[in-house]
Amino acid sequence: MNTGKTEPIERSEIIERLSEILEPWVSDIDSIEKIGEHTNLITDLGLDSIGVLQVILGAEKEFGISIDEQELESETFSLMGNLVGIIESKLYENN
Amino acid sequence: MRIIDLLTRSAAARPKTTAIVDRDFKLSYGRMFEAVETLAARLTAAGCKSGVRVAIALGNSVEYLVSFFAISAAGGTIVGLSARMTPSEVARLVERAGVSIVITSKAYAKRLADSLDTAGRVTMLLVQYESGGKLDIEAAATGRCNIDERNCDVALMAPTSGTTGRPKIVMLTDNQLISNLAVYRLLMGFGSRNVVYCALSFHHIYCICAQILTHISLADTFVVSDTPFFIKDFAKSVERRRLTATAFVPYMAILLADFAEPQQFDLRSLKYVTLSGARTPVSIYRTLTHKYPWVNFVNTYGMSEAGSRISIACPFPSRFPPGSVGSPMPGVNVRIVDDEGTDLPFEHRGQILVKSSGVMKGYYQQADLTAQTIVDGWLRTGDLGKLDEKGNLYILGRTKDVIITGGENVCPQEIEESLIEHPGISEAAVVGQKDRLLGEVPIAFIVANSRGEKLSQADIVRFCKARLSSHKIPRFIRFVPKLPKLGSSKIDRNALRKMAGNSHSLMS
Numbered sequence: 001m002n003t004g005k006t007e008p009i010e011r012s013e014i015i016e017r018l019s020e021i022l023e024p025w026v027s028d029i030d031s032i033e034k035i036g037e038h039t040n041l042i043t044d045l046g047l048d049s050i051g052v053l054q055v056i057l058g059a060e061k062e063f064g065i066s067i068d069e070q071e072l073e074s075e076t077f078s079l080m081g082n083l084v085g086i087i088e089s090k091l092y093e094n095n
Numbered sequence: 096m097r098i099i100d101l102l103t104r105s106a107a108a109r110p111k112t113t114a115i116v117d118r119d120f121k122l123s124y125g126r127m128f129e130a131v132e133t134l135a136a137r138l139t140a141a142g143c144k145s146g147v148r149v150a151i152a153l154g155n156s157v158e159y160l161v162s163f164f165a166i167s168a169a170g171g172t173i174v175g176l177s178a179r180m181t182p183s184e185v186a187r188l189v190e191r192a193g194v195s196i197v198i199t200s201k202a203y204a205k206r207l208a209d210s211l212d213t214a215g216r217v218t219m220l221l222v223q224y225e226s227g228g229k230l231d232i233e234a235a236a237t238g239r240c241n242i243d244e245r246n247c248d249v250a251l252m253a254p255t256s257g258t259t260g261r262p263k264i265v266m267l268t269d270n271q272l273i274s275n276l277a278v279y280r281l282l283m284g285f286g287s288r289n290v291v292y293c294a295l296s297f298h299h300i301y302c303i304c305a306q307i308l309t310h311i312s313l314a315d316t317f318v319v320s321d322t323p324f325f326i327k328d329f330a331k332s333v334e335r336r337r338l339t340a341t342a343f344v345p346y347m348a349i350l351l352a353d354f355a356e357p358q359q360f361d362l363r364s365l366k367y368v369t370l371s372g373a374r375t376p377v378s379i380y381r382t383l384t385h386k387y388p389w390v391n392f393v394n395t396y397g398m399s400e401a402g403s404r405i406s407i408a409c410p411f412p413s414r415f416p417p418g419s420v421g422s423p424m425p426g427v428n429v430r431i432v433d434d435e436g437t438d439l440p441f442e443h444r445g446q447i448l449v450k451s452s453g454v455m456k457g458y459y460q461q462a463d464l465t466a467q468t469i470v471d472g473w474l475r476t477g478d479l480g481k482l483d484e485k486g487n488l489y490i491l492g493r494t495k496d497v498i499i500t501g502g503e504n505v506c507p508q509e510i511e512e513s514l515i516e517h518p519g520i521s522e523a524a525v526v527g528q529k530d531r532l533l534g535e536v537p538i539a540f541i542v543a544n545s546r547g548e549k550l551s552q553a554d555i556v557r558f559c560k561a562r563l564s565s566h567k568i569p570r571f572i573r574f575v576p577k578l579p580k581l582g583s584s585k586i587d588r589n590a591l592r593k594m595a596g597n598s599h600s601l602m603s
Contacts, residue, residue, distance in 0.1 A: 024556040051323065051565045054565070070355055071327070072325050
């Protein structure tokens with residue numbers, strides 16, 4: 001689903017939609033139920049390099065945004081809350 | 096000479112040199128050697144000796160490298176696995192390789208418990224460095240060790256692409272590995288005191304040979320990372336740690352070539368970046384050499400079965416024609432042959448055959464497959480290539496169906512076998528689809544039966560993820576009424592590859 005850039009989306013909804021994107025790429029299946037702002041995508045969910053690429057691709061399509069991989073680093077990408085922040089900034093950057 | 100001797104010599108020559116940096120934790124060669132001896136003693140007490148197979152199921156870490164050399168020190172055979180694999184994949188390989196001891200972490204052991212029945216058969220050792228710098232070793236399960244008398248000379252067993260039922264496991268001896276690395280090291284001309292960044296998983300044969308064995312033997316410093324690869328992390332690490340060398344697979348090279356603001360970081364310490372795992376596009380190679388003229392970008396070609404490096408574009412990588420993977424290393428003989436095994440002239444495309452002292456002992460418990468793969472001492476690589484008149488080798492394709500995604504070889508049959516375990520799927524076929532970053536991605540064509548009428552793509556991904564590593568999960572899935580066949584049963588993979596162009600992304 002492609003969402004218009006100006007339509008406000010709750011952070012909790014972004015997390016919910018991201019969780020669906022993340023699901024296939026998470027090594028610890030049980031952990032997917034517990035995803036929240038403080039979930040670490042790398043240490044808690046075991047996301048690997050291929051998983052990161054797929055999640056970026058998935059988020060771009062889901063939210064109709066463009067994320068530059070070069071802007072990302074493990075420190076900022078790893079927390080779910082930070083990834084939500086990146087998505088919010090892309091969604092509203094033209095407002 | 097054995098693998099452990101590489102470490103012993105470095106530890107004796109440079110005991111105070113830092114061997115490994117893992118975030119804020121540093122381990123000198125002297126301390127690393129002590130830890131290896133401690134773990135080797137525990138392995139020996141658990142029954143490890145020549146002919147006993149010991150698996151490592153850890154992420155990239157200090158503990159992985161200590162375990163790797165400890166197994167050799169205890170006389171056992173290293174079965175290189177990874178915590179990046181799913182527990183069911185690890186359990187399957189533990190069974191398949193006849194592993195008696197598994198070295199892992201507490202966290203991974205918990206996940207592995209549902210897939211692997213250790214009762215009385217497998218000893219499980221949990222290893223972790225404590226904050227005080229002491230290696231903690233805990234036995235979580237104990238079992239009796241099996242000795243494989245016929246393969247006591249095998250130092251490393253490396254799983255490679257294969258089907259679920261019969262994963263292929265390459266057996267390499269100390270002599271095969273060390274003779275190959277000695278020539279590789281000499282040709283690369285690494286200076287002294289390198290700081291080496293490990294972006295690849297430690298169980299990858301390219302990482303084992305081109306990084307672990309090579310740089311431990313040079314008493315160099317490893318910077319270990321178990322996080323996904325981010326180009327910005329890499330650039331920061333080059334600047335902070337003064338990195339001099341690394342080994343990339345093509346998608347990492349593409350991210351480095353695309354890196355928009357390298358001037359923000361001081362990358363001048365970087366001297367060697369080897370490129371392997373799959374062919375790096377010529378345009379990317381040109382961009383890299385133009386953008387980072389002080390770095391030697393070295394194309395190399397290898398495979399587990401060859402133990403592992405075959406050719407290398409070094410020294411003076413810029414003198415090798417773009418697109419070539421260099422010339423065969425001294426001691427490695429290469430032929431290009433047609434389907435009948437007849438040698439082809441220069442510039443003609445055919446299958447690459449290799450003969451060298453590094454070629455594997457064979458596939459574990461697959462004598463027929465070994466006999467088909469090594470014929471009269473020549474390894475049939477399954478890769479298509481050509482030689483030019485100067486002796487440079489070019490990789491032009493594959494005779495096998497293997498998909499190379501992000502530098503990892505994936506056997507489509509393994510994914511197909513997992514898919515048809517689903518009660519709603521009657522047939523499945525997997526092919527590679529071109530992807531700019533990963534080279535190829537797996538894409539699945541599925542014929543659903545009456546029980547699978549309502550199957551969605553998400554259902555199938557959910558089913559796959561419990562069985563397969565993330566790089567094996569099909570990126571795209573298409574439901575089709577039937578699969579194109581050649582004759583009565585063989586899947587027409589070329590027809591599927593053509594159809595692959597119209598697939599819909601899972602993420603859409």
